[in-house]
Amino acid sequence: MLAQPGLANAPMRSPLPLRRPADFARRTAPTLEALIAQAGLGGKVGCVVADARTGQVLETHNPLLQMPPASVAKAVTASYALDTLGADHVFSTRLVATGAIEGGKIQGELVLVGGGDPMLDTNGLAAMAARLKAAGVSGVTGKFRVHAGALPYQRQIDPGQPDHLGYNPAIGGLNLNFNRVHFEWKPVGGNYTVAMDARSDRYRPAVRMAQMRVVDRDMPVYTYEQARDVDKWTVARSALGNGGSRWLPVRRPDLYAGEVFQALAAAQGVRLPAPEVSRKSPVRGQVLAQQDSAPLSTIARLMLKHSNNLVAEVLGLSASQARGTRVSSLESSARSMSGWMKSEMAAKRPKLKDHSGLSDASRISASDMVKALVKVGAGSDLHGLMKDIPALDRHGNKIEGPAHQVRAKTGTLNFVSSLAGYVTTRGGRPLAFAIFTGDLDRRAKIARADRERPSGARGWSRRSRGLQHQLITRWAELHDV
Structure with missing residues (x-):
């Protein structure tokens, strides 16, 4: 049998692979500047990563750059509300009778008295209406009123x-x-029928205070x-297609709630x-x-998960009032929250205009945001309430079995994209x-x-998210101990 050329002069022992130097990942990883340039975003980028236990800053790029935080502001709002009101705080909505019940x-x-509950549906x-019936009430001799004075009225969040x-x-x-009111349209005989209602999974009470033509x-x-x-709306027939909702x-939530309760x-x-x-x-009388709402901790978790703007504004306004701030607007309340930061x-220079991040006039630096996250701490209530963010590769595909875990808050406006929170490395470093x-x-x-769907905004946001995940992956590898 002829010798095989590949086996000629084979070594007596297989050589061991050379051990990678301790700083191999650092020396081969692309720089921040290279990753940012590769994303091709235009505009500006600011970022900071720090040890969540010690506050030691590990890497930065434009750390003091003041940028709109978008919905990342909700993470600040959640901390502000939890610190002020407490995790067990509840919001109560009451039915108050100003006189005795006689003959039903x-x-x-x-009086339907609001307590600011952002989750009332x-x-x-309907449950309150059933309790009113159970109390033996069939009507009133006087007026039915709604009271919304628990928080200052804001016609909209961002004009x-x-x-x-x-x-x-x-x-x-x-x-x-x-x-919000539910608008539904259906094609019927070459025309459309429309409905405006306050629907839930159980009820569909129609409303008159919001009308569509x-x-x-x-x-x-x-x-x-x-x-x-x-609220008088019109909608273009050409946009309705085969139906939808x-x-x-x-704009008048007090009268909206009153009309729905009446029905x-x-x-x-x-x-x-x-x-x-x-x-x-x-409002004085017999309740x-x-x-009662769910506890604040549950509300904050849902707010961070679904990024609901109304919930964030209610939590921020409620916290500012509880601190004794004279609140007349979202901006005055946001100033109180900035002072708390x-x-x-x-924090050095936060300038927030609301509690949800919907306004692009809000400003905060990556440095100030990280200082707040370090102060709150890894393993804190905020850390636990934040959403799990799946690890993605540079193309936006989910990484199976990632070496790191991320809990964070996302933020998106047109041509603005933010991400802030905590990453736990393979070795457990926060x-x-x-x-x-x-x-x-x-x-x-x-x-x-x-402004609902501007040209180019979706692709820009996709590239920004890709950059964010590349930075997180880099940090999780470089700073794992």
Whole structure:
């Protein structure tokens, strides 16, 4: 048998692979600057990563650059509310009778009193209507009033947004269904039927305070005007297609909740007149029914998971009021939260305009955000309430069995994308990080009517998210101990 050439002069022992030097990952990893350039975002990028236990800063790029945090601001709001109100705080909505019940009727007024609950929904109001019936009430001799004085009224979160966006509703002390009304349209015989209701998984009470009319035009898709206390909408027939639905914002949430409760009470056999606003504070009388929210810790977790703007604003306003701040607007309340960041979180220059991050006028640096995360701490309530972020590769594909874990808050506006939170390395080291990206010049050129889906924004956000995950992967590998 002939010798095989590949076996000629074979070594007596297989050589061991050379051991990689301790700094191999650091020497071969692309630099921050290279990753940022590769993303091709334009605009500016600021980022910081630090040891979450000691605060030691490990790597930075434009750490003091002031950028809009977008919904990353909600992580600050959650901490602010938890620190001020406590994890067990609940919001209560009450039905108060100003007179005794005689012959099934309240001898006086019935008042639906809001406590600022950001999670109150149609099912909650239905439960209150059932309790009112169980208390022996069939009607009132006086008026049915709604009271929303627990929080200052805000007609919308960001006046710069288009009117029809459901994530930019009014805010007040009596909120329902995130202050949104459900609009549904169906084609019938060459025309459309429309419905405006406060639907839940159990009920669909129609409302009159929000009205829709289909008109023949191409653009704009929606128009809005407020006529007295009625939200009057029109929609372009050409945009309706084969039917569909969406949630639209409500501008008078107090009257919206009152009208829905009136309908739900009627279904229980309790006849109430049309709701009117009560400005007496406090409301005195017998509490006939009370609906309590989930504890604040649960509300904050859901707010961070679903990034709900109304919830963030209510939590921030409630916390500012509890601290004794004279709150007249979202901006005045946000100033209080910025002051709290300075005094309690060692932040230097936060300038927040709201609690949700919807306003692009808010500013915070990656350095200040990381200082706050370190102060709160890995393993804190905030860390546990944050959302698990799947590890992605540079193409946006999910990495199976990643070597690191991320719990963080995302933030997205048109041509603004942010991510901040905690990453735990393979060896268990907790890191705090913040990444802020934005092309503010490009954002400023978007016409107001195009702000829901401007050209190029989706691709830009995808590239920004790819950069964020590349940075996290780099940090998890370089700073694992």
